[in-house]
Amino acid sequence: MSHFVNAQSFDQPNFNPSTVLWYKEPAQKWEEALPVGNGRLGAMVFGKSGEERIQLNEETYWTGGPYSTVVKGGHEVLPEIQKYVFEGKMLKAHNLFGRRTMGYPVEQQKYQSLANLHLFFAEAEPATVYKRWLDLETGITSVEYRVQEVRYRRDVFVSAPDQVVVLRLTASEAQKISFKANLRGVRNPAHSNYGTDYFTMDPYGQDGLMLKGKSSDYLGVEGKLRFEGQVKVVAEGGTVRTDDVDLWVEKADAVTVYFTAATNFVNYHDVSADPHARVEAVWKNMAGKSYPQIRDAAVKDHQKYFQRTTLQLEIAASSYLPTNERMLNIQKTADPSLAALCYNFGRYLLIGSSRPGTQPANLQGIWNNDMNPAWDSKYTTNINTEMNYWPAETGNLPECVEPLIQMVKELMDQGSQVAKEHYGCRGWVFHQNTDLWRVAAPMDGPSWGTFTTGGAWLCTQLWEHYLFSMDKEYLKEIYPVMQGSVQFFMDFLVETPDKKWLVTNPSTSPENFPASPGNQPYFDEVTGMNLPGTTICYGSSIDMQILSDLFGYYVQASALLQVDQEFAAKVAAARKRFPPPQIGKDGALQEWAEDWGQLEKAHRHYSHLYGLYPGNVLSTWRTPQWIAGVKQVLEQRGDEASGWSRAWKMCLWARLYDGDRLDKIFKGYLKDQAYPQLFAKCYTPMQVDGSFGVAAGVMEALVQSHEGRIHLLPALPSAWHTGSLNGTRVRGGFLLDFSWKAGKVQQAKLVSNAGQSCRLKIAEGKLQITQGGKAVSGKLMEDGSVSFPTQAGKEYLVKILDLR
Numbered sequence: 001m002s003h004f005v006n007a008q009s010f011d012q013p014n015f016n017p018s019t020v021l022w023y024k025e026p027a028q029k030w031e032e033a034l035p036v037g038n039g040r041l042g043a044m045v046f047g048k049s050g051e052e053r054i055q056l057n058e059e060t061y062w063t064g065g066p067y068s069t070v071v072k073g074g075h076e077v078l079p080e081i082q083k084y085v086f087e088g089k090m091l092k093a094h095n096l097f098g099r100r101t102m103g104y105p106v107e108q109q110k111y112q113s114l115a116n117l118h119l120f121f122a123e124a125e126p127a128t129v130y131k132r133w134l135d136l137e138t139g140i141t142s143v144e145y146r147v148q149e150v151r152y153r154r155d156v157f158v159s160a161p162d163q164v165v166v167l168r169l170t171a172s173e174a175q176k177i178s179f180k181a182n183l184r185g186v187r188n189p190a191h192s193n194y195g196t197d198y199f200t201m202d203p204y205g206q207d208g209l210m211l212k213g214k215s216s217d218y219l220g221v222e223g224k225l226r227f228e229g230q231v232k233v234v235a236e237g238g239t240v241r242t243d244d245v246d247l248w249v250e251k252a253d254a255v256t257v258y259f260t261a262a263t264n265f266v267n268y269h270d271v272s273a274d275p276h277a278r279v280e281a282v283w284k285n286m287a288g289k290s291y292p293q294i295r296d297a298a299v300k301d302h303q304k305y306f307q308r309t310t311l312q313l314e315i316a317a318s319s320y321l322p323t324n325e326r327m328l329n330i331q332k333t334a335d336p337s338l339a340a341l342c343y344n345f346g347r348y349l350l351i352g353s354s355r356p357g358t359q360p361a362n363l364q365g366i367w368n369n370d371m372n373p374a375w376d377s378k379y380t381t382n383i384n385t386e387m388n389y390w391p392a393e394t395g396n397l398p399e400c401v402e403p404l405i406q407m408v409k410e411l412m413d414q415g416s417q418v419a420k421e422h423y424g425c426r427g428w429v430f431h432q433n434t435d436l437w438r439v440a441a442p443m444d445g446p447s448w449g450t451f452t453t454g455g456a457w458l459c460t461q462l463w464e465h466y467l468f469s470m471d472k473e474y475l476k477e478i479y480p481v482m483q484g485s486v487q488f489f490m491d492f493l494v495e496t497p498d499k500k501w502l503v504t505n506p507s508t509s510p511e512n513f514p515a516s517p518g519n520q521p522y523f524d525e526v527t528g529m530n531l532p533g534t535t536i537c538y539g540s541s542i543d544m545q546i547l548s549d550l551f552g553y554y555v556q557a558s559a560l561l562q563v564d565q566e567f568a569a570k571v572a573a574a575r576k577r578f579p580p581p582q583i584g585k586d587g588a589l590q591e592w593a594e595d596w597g598q599l600e601k602a603h604r605h606y607s608h609l610y611g612l613y614p615g616n617v618l619s620t621w622r623t624p625q626w627i628a629g630v631k632q633v634l635e636q637r638g639d640e641a642s643g644w645s646r647a648w649k650m651c652l653w654a655r656l657y658d659g660d661r662l663d664k665i666f667k668g669y670l671k672d673q674a675y676p677q678l679f680a681k682c683y684t685p686m687q688v689d690g691s692f693g694v695a696a697g698v699m700e701a702l703v704q705s706h707e708g709r710i711h712l713l714p715a716l717p718s719a720w721h722t723g724s725l726n727g728t729r730v731r732g733g734f735l736l737d738f739s740w741k742a743g744k745v746q747q748a749k750l751v752s753n754a755g756q757s758c759r760l761k762i763a764e765g766k767l768q769i770t771q772g773g774k775a776v777s778g779k780l781m782e783d784g785s786v787s788f789p790t791q792a793g794k795e796y797l798v799k800i801l802d803l804r
Contacts, residue, residue: 041261049147058263090395114229237252343695360388388692408459425487483564539762621783
């Protein structure tokens with residue numbers, strides 16, 4: 001069991017600044033509160049002294065109910081749309097796509113805030129000696145302060161084994177804990193004074209509170225979700241009573257407050273569960289358990305994931321400052337371990353928002369305060385959902401990817417209907433957004449909805465999951481998903497009139513408006529908005545890069561499983577007819593098949609650099625001819641923009657082996673696009689993708705394995721000159737530990753889980769490889785790496801000789 005941090009830890013100091021966030025004041029707004037979660041239940045904790053607020057989420061509480069956005073017959077106009085696009089009549093194509101091929105409703109459902117638990121404390125004097133913190137190693141957030149001579153402490157965590165949010169209140173003197181508790185629902189009045197959702201607040205016996213309610217109707221879709229949340233209070237000493245909607249605790253020595261909630265959601269087409277029975281089952285399961293038992297089980301479960309991987313970077317004197325002060329101080333004083341803290345925070349968020357059997361992490365993970373959140377807090381798959389899972393594999397959290405894999409499988413349902421009705425194609429297709437109900441049709445209007453490769457991009461991540469394990473049984477499981485996506489594009493791809501390339505049409509490069517001939521501001525009838533133009537094109541670079549990866553991965557999967565060889569040969573032949581990367585007249589890699597500029601000076605998306613990261617089309621090592629054009633794109637657009645955009649830039653510069661540029665962007669992210677508890681901003685709204693992307697960027701600086709070799713310290717920032725990384729996973733089924741000093745690898749250890757050949761690249765020194773004390777002979781490759789055979793389950797030690 002981990003050492004539990006306390007308030008005195010910060011005075012000495014005696015804590016790990018790579019795994020603890022702390023502050024000297026409570027959260028003044030939701031964006032400063034500290035998150036806890038178990039994948040299904042989430043809480044944001046403010047840490048206030050007079051009135052504490054704990055904002056609560058349940059992952060399946062969304063607007064609406066099972067519905068479909070499939071529109072029949074859209075495929076009938078597809079040839080006409082494609083003809084307009086090839087003729088350069090983009091607005092005509094845009095309008096026809098909007099009228100006939102968009103899904104309906106055009107928008108999708110929203111993730112909702114469930115409840116707020118308010119505690120009103122009796123002590124009237126102001127709090128002093130205040131501290132609050134989040135210990136990433138235990139998953140517990142705490143606050144401690146004094147009122148006169150009494151020291152008060154509260155600990156909050158969410159238990160996965162027991163499925164409860166737990167709030168523990170203690171004091172340094174007996175009979176000092178008194179408060180009133182109120183469990184409040186949240187209404188969505190955006191479309192009327194009261195909305196179509198409702199909730200009721202009631203006492204539940206003498207020691208509990210109950211909240212019951214219904215989700216909002218939205219976009220003509222009836223709100224069919226029912227929910228129930230309950231609070232139970234266990235006091236040690238003192239009295240507990242309920243009074244209508246309030247619960248009172250008076251003169252207790254210690255108090256434990258438990259909260260759990262459930263909805264009637266079973267899956268995306270079934271809402272037949274009984275939320276009350278689900279809640280009662282939680283209480284029944286907890287019967288007879290003490291607080292220490294519940295806490296220790298929750299911590300043990302959390303650490304089962306969190307402790308697999310450890311990253312240590314150099315600790316400076318300033319590393320012990322409060323986290324918000326560290327974020328400012330790093331702008332002028334080196335604090336390498338703050339990068340390790342951001343890496344660990346990303347892993348912590350994934351453990352808290354995406355576990356086997358839960359929903360995937362959405363735009364806000366699981367933590368949402370609003371009934372009308374930014375971009376509906378959905379699953380946006382033109383970058384954001386994918387970015388949420390970038391740190392999962394290297395972070396040794398493969399189980400956390402399971403909800404994403406399940407969602408992709410479920411998207412095949414409406415995705416196959418959309419393929420047939422909207423495009424006249426076999427297989428399945430998915431665009432740039434979905435929600436709890438797994439709708440798959442184009443949405444938000446033609447400028448966004450013509451991104452047909454969202455599902456294909458997700459399939460490349462399913463393949464990546466295979467590469468880290470080399471598990472053929474898993475590959476068999478996802479093979480039909482990949483094949484269905486490939487089948488769609490084999491039908492959908494169309495030949496360009498001039499160069500006879502195979503391209504997507506219609507196409508878009510996400511959210512960027514090209515300076516194509518005649519593209520100008522206009523009023524869009526689908527969205528009712530004035531737009532800068534249309535994004536519609538053919539064969540956008542991101543489309544063709546994603547499909548280059550997907551088709552290549554599919555051919556490999558077919559060969560590995562020895563199935564569908566004839567179809568795979570056709571797929572390989574089609575892939576050879578894709579347009580190659582192109583350099584434009586400005587020296588930059590082209591974003592579109594034609595050499596157009598962009599209407600916006602510095603766009604936040606780096607869609608045409610997908611092939612460098614997270615894809616595997618562009619490479620400093622394998623395709624050096626395109627790298628100057630890649631760098632030109634990055635230089636043109638600069639180091640700023642939204643949080644997730646900066647995170648993507650960190651990863652891209654890592655693939656270009658420029659660690660100091662990565663570090664510069666990281667510092668700018670902390671200064672401008674991160675909230676005090678390290679949640680990323682999307683300019684202003686909280687969005688978790690940037691927090692995940694930064695974690696992935698930190699790891700890309702330390703180890704890369706996407707090119708058939710394990711490359712240690714490929715993009716190490718000079719400030720991170722000393723450190724160690726243990727328990728990271730790399731492609732090929734290897735588990736890796738290594739340490740470095742003065743920027744040079746000292747030693748490494750590899751465990752081979754799949755018995756694959758290993759190719760290891762370390763910049764300096766001659767490698768000595770042993771297994772069980774016996775030398776292992778390796779072959780020196782042309783890039784300076786060493787290739788050697790491995791056996792499954794064996795451990796290999798690597799020493800660097802002649803290290804200077």
